[in-house]
Amino acid sequence: MKTLALAFVAAFLLCSNAAAAIKINSHQAKNMDDVMSLGVIYINHNFATEQEAEVAINDDADQHGAKYYHSILMREPGSNGNMHVSAEIYR
Template identity: 80%
Template sequence: MKTIILAFVAMLLSGTHAAAAIKIDQHQARNMDEVMSLGVIYINHNFATEQEAEEAINDDAERHAARYYRSILMREPGSNGNMHVSAELYR
């Protein structure tokens, strides 16, 4: 519960709107009783930076009405550092 409160306060301080999905890590997802997995999304696009990838994941999470997401960033060998991303969404 403390994790949820801290994440909510961080969201308010960052200036994002209330419907924004909150990024959590695997440890938080396991320890938050009220979190239910909605499944994994895959974004078929190469991203040059982690920030671009995180923004795309957050946008997709919001479209799926997810309250939380855990991003999975994957770099492909020989792809100039570009990333393919996926994320597990939670409600």
């Protein structure tokens, strides 16, 4: 019984501390009073899908302590549709 209770408490603490950055658009960023830009992050990988790119941007934004991010997906000509990503991050 104690093991189950400890596992529940540990799971609750892990879930409550995991706060992922929230994706916003540029219009939202301009209209939010409490948002401050932290700069732009770049990820130099080729991503085949937008979902892969968004996961990578979200993870990187979290590592920089950002609360919000606005992703920018760029496709390079002649790259078979692969994407490079960057995002403006906000606190």
